[in-house]
Amino acid sequence: xxxxxxxxxxxxxxxxxxxxxxxxxxxxxxxxxxxxxxxxxxxxxxxxxxxxxxxxxxxxxxxxxxxxxxxxxxxxxxxxxxxxxxxxxxxxxxxxxxxxxxxxxxxxxxxxxxxxxxxxxxxxxxxxxxxxxxxxxxxxxxxxxxxxxxxxxxxxxxxxxxxxxxxxxxxxxxxxxxxxxxxxxxxxxxxxxxxxxxxxxxxxxxxxxxxxxxxxxxxxxxxxxxxxxxxxxxxxxxxxxxxxxxxxxxxxxxxx
Numbered sequence: 001x002x003x004x005x006x007x008x009x010x011x012x013x014x015x016x017x018x019x020x021x022x023x024x025x026x027x028x029x030x031x032x033x034x035x036x037x038x039x040x041x042x043x044x045x046x047x048x049x050x051x052x053x054x055x056x057x058x059x060x061x062x063x064x065x066x067x068x069x070x071x072x073x074x075x076x077x078x079x080x081x082x083x084x085x086x087x088x089x090x091x092x093x094x095x096x097x098x099x100x101x102x103x104x105x106x107x108x109x110x111x112x113x114x115x116x117x118x119x120x121x122x123x124x125x126x127x128x129x130x131x132x133x134x135x136x137x138x139x140x141x142x143x144x145x146x147x148x149x150x151x152x153x154x155x156x157x158x159x160x161x162x163x164x165x166x167x168x169x170x171x172x173x174x175x176x177x178x179x180x181x182x183x184x185x186x187x188x189x190x191x192x193x194x195x196x197x198x199x200x201x202x203x204x205x206x207x208x209x210x211x212x213x214x215x216x217x218x219x220x221x222x223x224x225x226x227x228x229x230x231x232x233x234x235x236x237x238x239x240x241x242x243x244x245x246x247x248x249x250x251x252x253x254x255x256x
Contacts, residue, residue, distance in 0.1 A: 103202045123188040134181035141171040
């Protein structure tokens with residue numbers, strides 16, 4: 001006689017209202033064994049190490065979204081820091097440009113406008129003209145003195161000797177007067193030097209604004225001597241400490 005057995009919930013879930021198979025000889029039917037095997041398989045999978053990772057992947061989408069939001073926030077913070085640093089650098093550049101503009105405006109207003117530069121050019125022209133005029137006067141006086149001295153040795157008349165002596169004295173005074181050109185020349189050159197010093201100081205300030213002389217020198221183009229022929233050998237009068245000039249000893253050594 002078949003034995004009626006109470007059905008468990010899992011059996012009702014899988015089987016529903018289907019009738020349970022009869023248990024023969026105290027053993028469950030094939031369907032019951034299959035269900036129990038499936039239950040054992042599910043339990044084994046739940047106990048496996050990889051199950052927790054799978055479950056967390058299924059259960060933690062919100063945590064993953066929070067982590068992504070935090071990473072994005074950190075990226076935004078880093079970008080904001082970079083923007084702040086860039087703003088500081090741009091402010092420094094803006095300030096340097098404004099300061100440079102002010103220096104250029106001062107130079108243009110006090111040194112490079114038409115009146116000031118024409119004055120500098122006029123002073124230099126006056127120096128050249130005054131030097132030439134004084135040189136010519138000295139040479140003429142020296143020539144007249146030489147002629148008077150030669151004639152003085154040839155005449156015996158006291159009157160002629162007196163006339164020639166007075167002429168020599170006048171020419172000597174003329175030379176002294178011509179030598180006064182150096183005073184006027186010095187004054188004119190001092191004006192030019194003060195203007196050039198003013199320009200040099202403001203250019204130095206602009207160079208300091210952009211990092212100093214060394215920083216500017218790094219961007220300077222190479223100096224190429226494009227002179228040809230004799231012009232390449234002429235360097236003008238030598239100043240103390242100037243390089244590129246041959247001394248008298250060097251010239252004498254060529255003939256030894």
